[in-house]
Amino acid sequence: MPQIDPDKAQAQYDVIVVGSGAAGGQTAYTCALEGAKVLMLEAGRNYDPEKETPMFQTNADAPLRGTSTPDKPFGFYDATIDGGWQVPGEPYTSASSEPERKFWWWRSRMLGGRTNHWGRISLRNGPYDFKPRSRDGLGFDWPLNYEDVAPYYDKVEMLIGVYGDNHGLENTPDSPRGCLQPPPAFRAAERFGQHHGKKLGLPVIPIHRAVLTEKQDPAVLPAKIHPGNPRAQRLLADSMRARQACFWATPCGRGCSIKANYQSTTVHLPPALASGNLDLISDAMAREVTIGPDGRATGVVFIDRRTGKERVVKGKVVVLAASSGETVRILLNSKSTLFPQGLANSSGLVGKYIMDTVGASLGGQIPAMENLPPHNEDGAGGNHAYVPWWLYQEQLAGKLGFARGYHIEFGGGRQMPGFGTGAGLENITRGSYGRKFKEEARRYYGSFMWFAGRGEMIPNDDSFCDLDPVVKDKWGIPALRFHWKWSEHETRQAAHMQRTFADWITAMGGKPRSQPLADGAKAIEPGGKIIHEVGGAIMGSDPRKSVTNQWCQTWDVKNLFLTDGAPFCSNADKNPTLTIMALAWRASDYLLAGLKKGDL
Amino acid sequence: MIKWVMAASAATTAGTQFSWAAAPAAPAKGYGTDPDLIKKYAAGDCWPLSLSPAEKATATVLCDTIIPADEKGPSASSLKVPDFIDEWVSAPYPGHERDRVIIRDGLAWVDAESQRRFQNEFSSLVVRQRHAICDDICHLPDAKPELRPAARFFARFRDLCASGYYTTPAGMKDIGYVGNVALEKFEGPPPEVLKKLGLA
Numbered sequence: 001m002p003q004i005d006p007d008k009a010q011a012q013y014d015v016i017v018v019g020s021g022a023a024g025g026q027t028a029y030t031c032a033l034e035g036a037k038v039l040m041l042e043a044g045r046n047y048d049p050e051k052e053t054p055m056f057q058t059n060a061d062a063p064l065r066g067t068s069t070p071d072k073p074f075g076f077y078d079a080t081i082d083g084g085w086q087v088p089g090e091p092y093t094s095a096s097s098e099p100e101r102k103f104w105w106w107r108s109r110m111l112g113g114r115t116n117h118w119g120r121i122s123l124r125n126g127p128y129d130f131k132p133r134s135r136d137g138l139g140f141d142w143p144l145n146y147e148d149v150a151p152y153y154d155k156v157e158m159l160i161g162v163y164g165d166n167h168g169l170e171n172t173p174d175s176p177r178g179c180l181q182p183p184p185a186f187r188a189a190e191r192f193g194q195h196h197g198k199k200l201g202l203p204v205i206p207i208h209r210a211v212l213t214e215k216q217d218p219a220v221l222p223a224k225i226h227p228g229n230p231r232a233q234r235l236l237a238d239s240m241r242a243r244q245a246c247f248w249a250t251p252c253g254r255g256c257s258i259k260a261n262y263q264s265t266t267v268h269l270p271p272a273l274a275s276g277n278l279d280l281i282s283d284a285m286a287r288e289v290t291i292g293p294d295g296r297a298t299g300v301v302f303i304d305r306r307t308g309k310e311r312v313v314k315g316k317v318v319v320l321a322a323s324s325g326e327t328v329r330i331l332l333n334s335k336s337t338l339f340p341q342g343l344a345n346s347s348g349l350v351g352k353y354i355m356d357t358v359g360a361s362l363g364g365q366i367p368a369m370e371n372l373p374p375h376n377e378d379g380a381g382g383n384h385a386y387v388p389w390w391l392y393q394e395q396l397a398g399k400l401g402f403a404r405g406y407h408i409e410f411g412g413g414r415q416m417p418g419f420g421t422g423a424g425l426e427n428i429t430r431g432s433y434g435r436k437f438k439e440e441a442r443r444y445y446g447s448f449m450w451f452a453g454r455g456e457m458i459p460n461d462d463s464f465c466d467l468d469p470v471v472k473d474k475w476g477i478p479a480l481r482f483h484w485k486w487s488e489h490e491t492r493q494a495a496h497m498q499r500t501f502a503d504w505i506t507a508m509g510g511k512p513r514s515q516p517l518a519d520g521a522k523a524i525e526p527g528g529k530i531i532h533e534v535g536g537a538i539m540g541s542d543p544r545k546s547v548t549n550q551w552c553q554t555w556d557v558k559n560l561f562l563t564d565g566a567p568f569c570s571n572a573d574k575n576p577t578l579t580i581m582a583l584a585w586r587a588s589d590y591l592l593a594g595l596k597k598g599d600l
Numbered sequence: 601m602i603k604w605v606m607a608a609s610a611a612t613t614a615g616t617q618f619s620w621a622a623a624p625a626a627p628a629k630g631y632g633t634d635p636d637l638i639k640k641y642a643a644g645d646c647w648p649l650s651l652s653p654a655e656k657a658t659a660t661v662l663c664d665t666i667i668p669a670d671e672k673g674p675s676a677s678s679l680k681v682p683d684f685i686d687e688w689v690s691a692p693y694p695g696h697e698r699d700r701v702i703i704r705d706g707l708a709w710v711d712a713e714s715q716r717r718f719q720n721e722f723s724s725l726v727v728r729q730r731h732a733i734c735d736d737i738c739h740l741p742d743a744k745p746e747l748r749p750a751a752r753f754f755a756r757f758r759d760l761c762a763s764g765y766y767t768t769p770a771g772m773k774d775i776g777y778v779g780n781v782a783l784e785k786f787e788g789p790p791p792e793v794l795k796k797l798g799l800a
Contacts, residue, residue, distance in 0.1 A: 045634070054637040056780055059767040061640040063631055065684065066767070069693045071630045082633045185788030192797050247782035254637075373792050378779035380786070416780055417772050422762030426755055431739025433666045433758060434731075438774065441762060442672070445775045 001111060001269055003046055004279045006304055006311050013039040013279070014595055016300050016315035018286045018330065021113025023321035023564035025264030025272075026156070026581045030588035032277035033232040036595060039313055041284040041302055043322070044082055044109030049116065049265050053079065053257040055250045059418050067419035075418075079116035079255035079263075083108035089474035092325075093481045100521065103354075103465075103482035104528035105325055111282050112265035113323065114531070115577075116255045120210040120262060120382055121409070122162045123574035124153050126171030128392075132458075132570050135396075136403050138489075139458045140353075140569040143541040143550040146173065152582035154179050158221050159236070160262035160581070161243070163380070164208030172388040178224070181213045183384065184248075187377045189369065189412040189449050190385035196507045197387065200500070202408070207386035210262035210578075211252065216240040231275075239271040251416075252381035261381070284311070286326075287477050288334040288343075289318050289560065295338050297560045303475045317559045317591055317600050321584065324354065324566040325465065328536040329480050332467050344554035349547050350537055352464045354482075355571035357532040358406060358455035359525035360494040363513035364505030365428070369413065369447040377414040386410070389573055402492040406455030406573045408500070414446040421445065448513070451504065453497030456573045457490050459535060463527070484527040491520030498523050532576050534565030552587035559600045563587050630692050643680070643687035650690040651704070654721075658707045659685055659757075661723040665730050666761045673774025676765045684764035685757075699756065706753025713750075 014036040017028045024040060032038045054077050059066035062076040069076075073084040082088075087107050094102040108114045127146040132139050154176055156162075163181040166174035183206030186194065194204035218237035226232035243266070244258040252261045259266040272278040283305040290312065292298045299314035320327040331350050334343035342350055389405030422441040429440045462485035471479040495518060502516035517523035540546025543555035548567045554560045563584035565576050572579075594600040631646045643649060651659065663676035663685070676682070689700040710733065714722040718729045725733075734754070736747055743751035765771040772780075794800040 052637060057637070057640070058769060058772070058780065060769070060771075063635075063641050063646045064688060064691060065763055067763075069630060069691075071633050071635070071693075076631075076635070077637055084633070088633065184786050188789040188793050188797060191789065191794070191799055195797075195799055246786075247784075248786040249780055249782050368797055372796060373790070374776035374778045375790050375793055376779045376781070376783065376786075377789075378786075414777060414779070417766040417775060417777055419763045419767065420759075421766040422775065423759035425762075426739065426758075431742070431755075433734055433738050434668055435670050437666060437758070437762075438668075438670055438672065441766065442775055445766075445777075 001046060001048060001265065001280060002273055003282060006281055006284070009039060009279065009281065009313050010037065011314065013037045013313070013315040015039070015317045015319060015591070016041065016313055017319045017321055018300060019113065019321035019323065019326070019564065020111050020269070020280075021115045021264055021321070021323065021564075022577050022580050023584045024319075025112070025115065025268030026584040027319050027321055027563045027588050028278055029268040029272045030585050031592060032272040032275045033226065033235060034229065034592050036277060036592060038272070038278045039315065040278060040280050041286055041300065041313070042111050042113075042280070042282040043285045043305070044111065044113070044282060046282045047081060047111040047116065047265060049079070049112075049255045049259075049263060050257050053255040055254070055257050058416070065419040074117065074253065077254045079253060080108045080114075081110035083110070091471055091473060091479050093468045093471050093479060095481055095483045099526065100486070101484050102526060103356075103484040104526050105480070105482070105533070106528070106531045107323065107326070111280075112263050112269070115262065115264040117253050118577060119575070120252050121575040122157070122160075122208045122210045122578040123407070124173045124175070125149070125572045125574050125579050126173050128171045129570065129572035129574065132404070138403055140538065140540065142569055143539055143546075148550070149579070149582050149586065152585045153578065155225050155585060156578060156581045158225055160210045160267050161212040161216055162208050162210050162578075163213045164206050167203070167205050169203060169205070169388055170392050178220075180208070181211075184213055184380050186385050187379055187411070187413050188372060189366075190410075192366070192369065192508060193410055193449070193504070194385065197504060199507050200503055201390060202387045202504065203390050204385050204387055207383045207409070209380065209382055211380045211382070212243060212245045212260045213380065215245050216243065235271040235274050238274065239267070242270070243267070246380050248376075248380065249378050250381060285475055285477075286322060286330055287475070288330060289320070291334070291336050291338055291343070291557070295557065297557050308475075316595065317561065319561045319563055319591070320566070321563045324534050324536045324564050324568070325480055327562055327564055327566045328465060329467070331537065333478055339556070344537070344547055344556045344560060346556050347544055347547060349545070351466050352536065353459035353538050353569070354463050354465055354533060354535045355457045355459055355568070356527050357530040357571060357573070357575075358457055358490045358493050359452060359530040360497040360523040361450060361452040362498060362501035362505070362516055363448060363450045364501070364508070364510040365444070365513060366412070366447050366449055366505070366508050366510035368509055369449075370443050372414070372446055374414070378416065383409055383411055400496065402489045402496065404456035404458060404489065404493070404573070406453045406493055406497060408451060408453055410449060410451045412449030417445070449505070449510070451501040453494070453501070454530065454573055454575065455490070455493045455497070457571055458487060459538070459570065460485065460487055465536060486521070486524060486527070491524055493520065494524035495520035532571065534568035534571050534576050537562050537566035538569035539567040540569060551590040552583060553590070561587050561591055643683035647690055647692055649683070649686040650700070651686045654711075655704060655707050656682055656686065657723045658711055658721070661730070662707070662710065662757060663761050665734060666758050667765050673770055676761055679765060679768045679770055681761055681764035685760050688760055699760075702753050702756050703760075706750060706757060709750050709753065
């Protein structure tokens with residue numbers, strides 16, 4: 001993507017955006033298309049998905065058959081550059097040595113950040129999800145309602161392209177007509193799961209994912225998304241014409257050179273750049289926000305990773321969209337005489353209440369799916385079906401022993417073989433080899449299913465991050481230190497997931513591949529492992545009890561906004577990315593109005 | 601986020617190591633955190649291979665004993681699966697050193713056992729003789745106590761052989777994978793599949 005040299009940066013921008021992923025991409029898109037002059041800083045390298053995406057490569061083309069390694073923890077073809085659970089030269093630490101109290105932090109150092117590889121699952125939070133405390137007395141209510149966010153969900157869905165449909169289920173919002181793309185047909189395993197899930201009361205419905213199942217209509221959508229802004233409509237229409245619909249091959253985690261799925265680099269950044277209002281500098285590692293004598297943000301200090309030199313850029317408004325962890329880190333590292341505890345931290349809550357998603361999984365072998373006639377199941381490169389949380393009433397009645405819900409992502413069948421295909425069959429085949437082994441490999445291929453729960457974590461006082469007093473990264477910037485603890489609400493939920501999956505596998509006539517874990521503390525994935533980290537600068541209606549207001553604007557510094565997951569004050573089971581984008585758009589509209597009025 | 605394409609994985613790793621020592625692999629670097637994803641890689645492109653010609657010969661015949669040619673697909677060695685196993689055991693990442701020891705010691709055991717029973721190296725045995733050795737070690741729960749290390753080797757070798765084979769285009773065809781092609785439409789499972797699942 002077109003970059004500018006740091007020397008060519010303008011003397012002052014309207015908006016500086018730190019980060020280029022879902023939050024930074026959405027913020028820069030909205031601001032640039034509405035005419036603001038925007039500078040975006042990305043810590044990683046430039047990235048061009050049209051040239052760099054391995055679309056039809058088979059695993060035999062990759063080293064080690066594409067399996068995961070410490071260099072590429074999600075596999076060779078995963079669209080993550082210079083990232084993973086560890087980034088060389090950029091450490092983070094854990095306050096505890098106990099494994100269950102460690103937090104895993106996935107970062108990516110590339111233009112577009114984690115949007116290049118994510119699962120594209122795009123679920124709306126429902127009305128309950130914004131008012132959890134009112135419902136069960138735990139955690140925090142948001143200072144806004146579903147109705148405040150809904151118009152932005154509509155716009156984001158139309159812009160990025162989300163497939164799915166409406167079922168009118170409790171706290172699982174329908175989208176207005178014209179927002180969603182048609183959902184793809186279920187695969188065999190998804191249909192089989194749907195059929196047998198009925199016995200357990202599991203509603204299997206189309207999942208919502210950010211993949212185009214048909215081309216977007218450039219004659220209709222841009223006018224709905226940018227009413228009264230013909231230039232933005234034209235730029236968006238051009239961008240929509242440049243995107244192709246899914247051609248039902250190659251996994252989305254590799255990225256998408258035909259722009260059928262959403263990545264910031266294929267959807268947000270091209271029209272923003274085409275507007276002429278966005279300057280982009282990659283390899284720019286933000287260190288701190290600078291502050292003027294009046295206590296307002298004046299700009300950002302960053303390290304040019306190519307030269308190691310420190311640079312300063314100026315803006316009327318500063319937006320941190322660096323991922324919730326990195327945003328917290330920048331705030332805590334922005335210490336000054338005016339803000340000795342770090343920026344926007346008069347409440348003392350910067351870094352507090354970090355959350356991830358509860359995750360637990362189980363596999364099953366399903367005899368009915370053995371030896372199915374070969375057929376193409378690639379589909380949209382990810383799930384077509386899921387189970388939204390279905391036990392709201394039982395939970396409200398106190399029957400479950402945990403307070404919040406989870407959804408189920410599941411699948412299986414005849415995906416492209418990877419490392420491990422045909423392996424691990426010894427227990428089933430009693431050790432066959434030769435022609436018999438080949439027959440059995442064919443028989444069992446496609447008969448395995450997996451089930452993963454994704455559940456809500458309630459914010460707690462023991463899960464937070466602060467600056468490590470000793471450890472710094474290779475640029476000399478103090479590193480984050482994580483503190484983590486699940487409560488029983490989460491571990492009991494993980495145990496419930498295990499029981500549900502085992503029951504479902506049994507209902508399908510199958511066998512769990514491992515013993516379902518009754519101990520939720522053993523079943524639950526470590527904190528951070530689901531890569532849904534949010535919180536750390538929660539929003540609220542009281543400046544003493546929150547870091548930002550409902551507009552993601554910090555209480556302490558009027559022209560400083562946080563548009564990533566940091567202001568989340570709860571973390572519904574719904575994957576956070578769609579909500580991040582909706583709130584970033586809403587915050588951007590607010591800050592643009594402020595700029596126009598001269599308030600900022 | 602969820603990792604797609606994980607269904608049939610759950611590869612088992614052979615747990616216990618052999619007691620016989622093997623020389624450590626030469627130190628090498630991995631492909632790094634920003635490798636070229638478009639390039640087609642062959643075994644040996646990222647780090648040096650390390651199996652000896654004799655080990656490779658034994659591995660080749662063992663690969664084809666586990667995955668021979670049949671009407672649905674070619675043999676493992678014709679798809680260069682032994683090269684993949686060499687790449688695997690030579691890789692500089694954690695866990696591969698353990699596999700290197702298991703595989704090299706196991707290949708040495710197979711040849712020694714061939715000599716002991718048939719006075720010949722494994723690659724020169726006739727099929728019946730090869731099977732006589734493999735039958736003793738192909739299923740860990742049935743293996744005699746003294747043959748358990750060899751059975752663990754066989755399980756790991758078979759898993760690596762299958763992974764190497766079924767990821768190639770010909771191996772994917774053999775197992776019945778028919779995707780990785782651009783389609784106009786995705787229509788879901790055909791009627792014969794739904795019928796078999798009782799969903800028609």
